Amino acid sequence: MVWPPGLAPGESPPTADGLLAAICDWLSSQGVRLAQSLLGDAAIAQHDILERHGFRRLADLLYLVSGTEEAASVSPSCALRFIEYKPQFAGRLAAVVKQTYQDTLDCPALNGVQAVEDVLAVYRATGVFKPQWWLIIEHDRRDVGCLLLADHPPQGNAELVYMGLVPEVRGRGWGLEIVRHAQWLARHAGRQHLVAAVDAANQPALRVYALAGFDVWERRAAFVRIFPI
Secondary structure (H helix, E strand, O other): OOOOOOOOOOOOOOOHHHHHHHHHHHHHHHHEEEEEEEEEHHHHHHHHHHHHHEEEEEEEEEEEEEOOOOOOOOOOOOOEEEEEEEEHHHHHHHHHHHHOOOOOOHHHOOOOOHHHHHHHHHHHOOOOOOOEEEEEEEEEOOEEEEEEEEHHHHOEEEEEEEEEOOHOOOOOHHHHHHHHHHHHHHHHOOOEEEEEEEEEOOOOHHHHHOOOEEEEEEEEEEEEEEOOO
């Protein structure tokens, strides 16, 4: 994660370019594959410096929130089976996550940039990792998707870090069932809110979140720079 440089009052703008260039050189030397910067509406003036240093605007992200007080008090009944993560399921989880990235509408330009194991490491580092909140989704004894949540106890929030279905089972209404399950997990853990971020261009996902009672509370522009291997 990269933040645009800040300058002391009276410092000339070229200093910011020098700082960002040095950071990018250092990231490349450390073997970093991808760097990202998330800018709110108040940071529009910083778009130019990122673009001058090889960052491109990837997507606009909508940050969503729903209360959990109206979530089901018991696990919602549905056709899906949610299997808690265990270390021996690492390869199984990676395989189904990779399948869910096929034809994704959520930041599709990043598909294939990082190994799925590296992506999962980033997901795991978000908030507090709870293995019982990392779920492989089964239907008729076949892995068809995943639901990954993170805990943020100080804020009283749970975060829906990632959910996805394999291409063959999309369009069946299961996305809403998965989100409802996430809301139930958050309520069961005593969390007041469930939060998520979604690509503003991903209209199917936005419809699911709207049906589940989510509201937009912030919008940010996502800039990324991909470094050569």
